[in-house]
Amino acid sequence: MIGNAPFLIVGVLFLMGLIAVLTEKNLVKIAIGVSIIESATNMFLIALGYRSGGAIPVRFLAGGEKLMVLPTPQALTLTAIVIAMATTALMLSLIMLLYRHYGTLNIDEIRRLRG
Amino acid sequence: MWNKVFTGFGYWDVISWLIFFFIASFFALWLRSIGRRDYKEGTEQDEIYWSGNPVPEDGAEISVPASSSYWGFRKALEPYYKVLVAMHSGHIRDYVGYYVVTAALIAALILVV
Amino acid sequence: MKPLSVVVRTGCDIFAWFLIIFGAYVIIHGDVTPGGGFQGGAVVATFLALLLVAYGWNRLSLWLNESIYNGMLIFGLLCFIILGFMGMPTSFFYNFVAIPAAEVAKTGHGIIPPSGTIALMDIAVGIEVTGGLSLLLIYMFKGIHLFDNYEIGGESGHDR
Amino acid sequence: MNWQEHLPALILAIPLLGAFATPLFSLGGKTLRNVWMVSISFLTLVLAFFIWKYVGANGVMVYVMGAEKATLALPSGMTYPVRIILEIDGMSAFMALAGSIVSFAGAVYSVQFMDRFTGMNRFTSLYFLLTAGMLGLMITGDLFNFFVFLEIASVASFGLIAFWRDKPEAIEASFKYMLISQLSAMMVLIAIGTLYGRYNVLNMAGVASMLHLGFAEKFVLAFLVVALATKCGTFPMHMWMPDAYAEAPAGVTCLLVAVSQASLYGLMRVCFSLYGATIGSTFIPWVIVIFGTASMFFGVSMAVVQHEVKRLMGYHSISQVGYMLLGLGVGLLALGNPQAMADYGFTAIKGGVYHIFNYTMYKALLFLTAGALYYATGTRDLDKLGGLARKMPYTTFMFAIAAAAISGLPPFNGFVSKLLIYESVFAVHPFFTVAALVTSILTLASFVKVFQTAFLGPEKACFATVKEVPTSMIMGMAILTLAIVLLTLFPTWVLSNLVEPAAKALVDQGGYIGAIMGGGL
Numbered sequence: 040m041i042g043n044a045p046f047l048i049v050g051v052l053f054l055m056g057l058i059a060v061l062t063e064k065n066l067v068k069i070a071i072g073v074s075i076i077e078s079a080t081n082m083f084l085i086a087l088g089y090r091s092g093g094a095i096p097v098r099f100l101a102g103g104e105k106l107m108v109l110p111t112p113q114a115l116t117l118t119a120i121v122i123a124m125a126t127t128a129l130m131l132s133l134i135m136l137l138y139r140h141y142g143t144l145n146i147d148e149i150r151r152l153r154g
Numbered sequence: 155m156w157n158k159v160f161t162g163f164g165y166w167d168v169i170s171w172l173i174f175f176f177i178a179s180f181f182a183l184w185l186r187s188i189g190r191r192d193y194k195e196g197t198e199q200d201e202i203y204w205s206g207n208p209v210p211e212d213g214a215e216i217s218v219p220a221s222s223s224y225w226g227f228r229k230a231l232e233p234y235y236k237v238l239v240a241m242h243s244g245h246i247r248d249y250v251g252y253y254v255v256t257a258a259l260i261a262a263l264i265l266v267v
Numbered sequence: 268m269k270p271l272s273v274v275v276r277t278g279c280d281i282f283a284w285f286l287i288i289f290g291a292y293v294i295i296h297g298d299v300t301p302g303g304g305f306q307g308g309a310v311v312a313t314f315l316a317l318l319l320v321a322y323g324w325n326r327l328s329l330w331l332n333e334s335i336y337n338g339m340l341i342f343g344l345l346c347f348i349i350l351g352f353m354g355m356p357t358s359f360f361y362n363f364v365a366i367p368a369a370e371v372a373k374t375g376h377g378i379i380p381p382s383g384t385i386a387l388m389d390i391a392v393g394i395e396v397t398g399g400l401s402l403l404l405i406y407m408f409k410g411i412h413l414f415d416n417y418e419i420g421g422e423s424g425h426d427r
Numbered sequence: 428m429n430w431q432e433h434l435p436a437l438i439l440a441i442p443l444l445g446a447f448a449t450p451l452f453s454l455g456g457k458t459l460r461n462v463w464m465v466s467i468s469f470l471t472l473v474l475a476f477f478i479w480k481y482v483g484a485n486g487v488m489v490y491v492m493g494a495e496k497a498t499l500a501l502p503s504g505m506t507y508p509v510r511i512i513l514e515i516d517g518m519s520a521f522m523a524l525a526g527s528i529v530s531f532a533g534a535v536y537s538v539q540f541m542d543r544f545t546g547m548n549r550f551t552s553l554y555f556l557l558t559a560g561m562l563g564l565m566i567t568g569d570l571f572n573f574f575v576f577l578e579i580a581s582v583a584s585f586g587l588i589a590f591w592r593d594k595p596e597a598i599e600a601s602f603k604y605m606l607i608s609q610l611s612a613m614m615v616l617i618a619i620g621t622l623y624g625r626y627n628v629l630n631m632a633g634v635a636s637m638l639h640l641g642f643a644e645k646f647v648l649a650f651l652v653v654a655l656a657t658k659c660g661t662f663p664m665h666m667w668m669p670d671a672y673a674e675a676p677a678g679v680t681c682l683l684v685a686v687s688q689a690s691l692y693g694l695m696r697v698c699f700s701l702y703g704a705t706i707g708s709t710f711i712p713w714v715i716v717i718f719g720t721a722s723m724f725f726g727v728s729m730a731v732v733q734h735e736v737k738r739l740m741g742y743h744s745i746s747q748v749g750y751m752l753l754g755l756g757v758g759l760l761a762l763g764n765p766q767a768m769a770d771y772g773f774t775a776i777k778g779g780v781y782h783i784f785n786y787t788m789y790k791a792l793l794f795l796t797a798g799a800l801y802y803a804t805g806t807r808d809l810d811k812l813g814g815l816a817r818k819m820p821y822t823t824f825m826f827a828i829a830a831a832a833i834s835g836l837p838p839f840n841g842f843v844s845k846l847l848i849y850e851s852v853f854a855v856h857p858f859f860t861v862a863a864l865v866t867s868i869l870t871l872a873s874f875v876k877v878f879q880t881a882f883l884g885p886e887k888a889c890f891a892t893v894k895e896v897p898t899s900m901i902m903g904m905a906i907l908t909l910a911i912v913l914l915t916l917f918p919t920w921v922l923s924n925l926v927e928p929a930a931k932a933l934v935d936q937g938g939y940i941g942a943i944m945g946g947g948l
Contacts, residue, residue, distance in 0.1 A: 053617075057254060057610075060247075060250055060606065060610070061247055061250055061251060061254065062247075066602075069246075069606065073606065073609050073610070076609075076610065076613050077609075077613060079613075080613045080616050080617055080620070083617055083620050084616070084620045087620055087621075087623060087624040109627070111623070111629065112620075112623070115571055115620070115623075117303075117305065118571075118575060119574075119616060121305050122575070122578045122582070125582055126578075126581075126582060126585075126605065126609055128403050128407070129582065129585055129586065129605070130602070130605055130609075131407070132406075132407060132410060133585075133589060133598055133601055133602045133605065134602070135407070135410050135411070136410070136589070136592055136598045137595075137598050137599065137602060140595035140598060141595060146245070146246055146247065147245065149246075149599055149602075150243065150244030150245055150246075150599075151244070151595060151596055151599060152244055152596055152599055152600055152603075152669075152670045152673075152674070153242055153243055153244030154239050154242055154244075154733075158919070159843060159847075159918050159919055159922055164846075164850065166842075166843055166846055166918065168838050168915065168916060168918055171837050171838040172838060175838070211888070212887060212888040212889075213813065213814055213884065213885025213886045213887045213888065214813065214887040214888060214889065216885055217813045217814070217880075217884040217885055217887070218880070218884070219734075219809070219810040219880070220734045220809030220810050220812075220876055220877075220880040221734045221809075221810055223876045223879070223880065224731060224732075224872065224876065227731070228731075228732055231728075234728075235728075235732060238725065238728065238729060239729075239732075241666075242666055242729065246602070246603050246606055248666075249603065249606075249607060249664075249666045249667065250606060250607065250610065252663045252664055252666070253607060253610060253611070253653075253657060253663075253664045254610075255663075256653055256663050256664060257614065257649070257650065257653040257654075260649045260652065260653055260714060261646055261649040261650065261653075263710065264645045264646075264648065264649045264710055264711070265642070265645055265646075267708050267710040337450065340450075341447065341448075341450045341451060344447035345447050345448060345451070347447075348440065348443055348444050348447055351440065352440065352444075354493065355433060355436075357494075357495060357496075357497065358433070358436070358490070358491060358492065358493055358494050358495075358496070358497035359433065359436035359437075359440060359490075359492055359493070359497075360492050360493040361493050361494070361495070362493060
């Protein structure tokens with residue numbers, strides 16, 4: 040079933056991101072892991088968007104006997120991408136500040152708050 | 155507005171509690187007012203007793219720090235607190251791990267149950 | 268950061284302006300074609316990224332005016348929310364300039380119905396994103412030298 | 428056209444306008460910006476009050492963004508609601524009222540508390556974005572919109588927690604919160620996407636009207652419950668909470684409390700309104716009950732051994748969230764059974780809902796007093812504090828009230844909601860009541876410790892110059908103290924006018940769906 044391939048890839052990407060977050064020590068790599076998870080989510084939404092037999096949701100190309108698929112998932116994905124961009128930028132800024140303060144990018148040494 | 159709150163097994167009434175507090179405080183103040191007659195201000199009786207030693211100037215030397223309070227409680231439950239404090243290790247990967255394990259556990263169990 | 272070679276700088280000089288044009292195109296046609304305010308704004312913000320890479324902060328900071336980007340940010344956001352408020356007697360974000368589809372068919376405006384406030388909001392978002400992303404680049408670049416000028420903890424008043 | 432129809436949009440638009448226009452007003456100087464901050468948050472409070480009045484009188488409010496008629500969810504014979512729809516029932520109005528009171532108090536408090544720092548334009552903007560995100564979470568009726576507001580609130584809170592950017596701990600706390608929060612947000616988005624794929628609708632009421640429990644829906648429920656429980660700080664996933672609460676500026680922490688309540692509200696909305704009777708087995712209710720008991724007990728036992736005042740209070744938030752989860756979980760357990768619902772379920776829900784309001788008030792007040800403590804002394808370490816009662820009489824008084832309320836000492840309001848929870852969860856199993864009572868005692872113990880070490884005891888030489896905090900901070904605390912005293916003195920009025928409509932709206936799934944889909948299930 041080739042139609043399910045996107046969902047398989049979503050699962051693989053999500054797990055890859057999760058493993059990156061769970062096992063990597065470098066802060067930047069953790070940020071990349073989070074970005075991979077976000078990409079997986081976006082791909083999931085995009086893969087949901089297409090219904091077999093529909094036309095792509097651009098106004099000039101639809102019409103006739105082919106019905107246009109609802110462009111909601113595309114809108115959702117765009118919004119999710121915008122939010123993901125904001126959080127990625129903020130995360131990288133925080134990583135820069137953490138490096139300034141702690142002098143290291145190793146997550147194991149950044150644990151002043153505990154207990 | 156001043157009714158009772160019924161909980162199904164009992165009730166709660168704030169006014170009777172307030173009345174109780176007023177009566178209790180009246181008695182407490184009355185007992186206090188009849189207190190010891192032989193107390194005189196400005197004499198030796200005013201001074202702090204500190205095991206016979208001179209009282210230090212700075213209050214910081216005679217106050218009990220917060221880390222020392224409930225020492226016995228913590229000592230008695232030491233094995234429990236060892237585990238619990240070890241959980242809050244400060245490692246972000248541990249925290250994410252707890253989250254992922256809980257999510258996986260619930261997502262697996264909800265299909266079974 | 269030192270400026271790059273003269274070839275790169277000239278290339279960036281030429282392409283940076285086309286990026287603005289392209290970004291503006293994407294923003295303005297956002298309501299009828301793929302793309303829109305955010306994407307176009309991101310393309311416009313690439314202008315600053317290119318110049319930053321090519322010239323470095325020292326050269327760029329001589330003529331860069333941050334308050335322009337700040338102004339764009341505020342202007343875009345305010346335009347967006349005021350456009351939302353202007354639909355208020357009917358409902359928030361109501362498309363009050365759009366021409367109903369029936370009238371469009373009568374007058375023959377073409378196949379694309381005028382999209383009303385959607386286009387205006389797209390432009391507002393485009394301006395906002397341009398300002399925001401450019402500021403983001405500037406601040407992240409400045410952050411490299413954040414504590415070089417003063418000690419960590421220069422801002423007193425809270426406990427440490 | 429009735430202006431009250433537009434209240435749901437206005438309560439989101441006004442804080443957003445406040446956030447966007449702050450840079451403009453801060454051109455006019457510090458005073459103008461502070462006036463702007465306080466007046467916008469007061470306006471939000473007034474709007475929330477009007478919404479609460481309107482919902483109490485007229486039932487569920489529906490607002491369709493950008494439609495020709497703002498209150499018509501399904502125009503011209505459409506089957507599905509397509510636009511973004513705000514839906515306010517009793518519960519949402521109740522939460523919005525609580526949240527905006529706290530937001531107002533925090534804004535008043537922050538005026539002088541944050542006086543000494545630079546970058547206040549950004550602070551004010553982020554504060555309003557956080558308020559808007561919180562209110563949006565509470566009043567939206569659309570699943571994707573829920574995610575967007577969740578992210579707005581999260582991003583604003585990351586920025587605010589890391590506001591003291593030259594303090595390493597603040598950055599660290601913000602980063603940890605960000606990582607956990609992004610993961611849970613992505614899980615929420617995947618769950619929402621799955622629901623959209625199954626039903627082609629994003630509206631909560633629309634999904635709820637069609638929902639039937641299958642393989643995908645069970646996954647979605649698990650994902651949503653875990654992700655939202657993380658955001659409100661439940662036991663195995665709570666570790667971000669004391670860090671973030673301790674390191675944020677005090678005025679922000681008090682708003683973060685309300686934001687975590689918004690996540691709790693989202694959890695309840697998913698369980699009661701989205702799934703409701705179709706929740707299937709009793710697994711998820713038991714999960715919530717066990718989460719509640721665990722967070723209650725472990726949270727408070729970690730709090731007893733802390734010696735940093737805000738961190739201690741952060742652990743207490745975990746244990747207090749446990750009470751609400753316990754009460755609402757027991758209510759969810761009894762949801763399918765009318766007899767159990769009448770016997771103890773509805774009382775448990777009432778207790779949980781009442782506790783949300785109480786908790787928001789007194790926990791916010793406690794964080795504000797902790798902020799006042801280290802505004803005056805410059806330290807948060809309880810080992811160093813001492814003898815401040817004579818120096819800071821107002822703060823001491825308000826701290827005592829809040830501490831008594833959180834420990835559930837009669838006659839304060841904390842006791843009433845805890846009593847409702849104790850007596851109703853007893854019907855499920857006595858163990859839960861015992862756990863709740865032990866938690867309450869440990870709460871009292873740890874606040875006695877704070878009171879004794881920080882306020883009582885001999886005066887220390889290093890704090891000889893300490894003065895009472897400035898007026899605006901006292902005003903901010905006084906607002907919340909007033910709320911606590913009113914809740915204490917009129918428990919019957921509060922229960923019948925505030926809590927019961929909210930609890931009824933939470934249980935009434937048909938009403939929630941019917942307001943949008945037009946008539947019953």
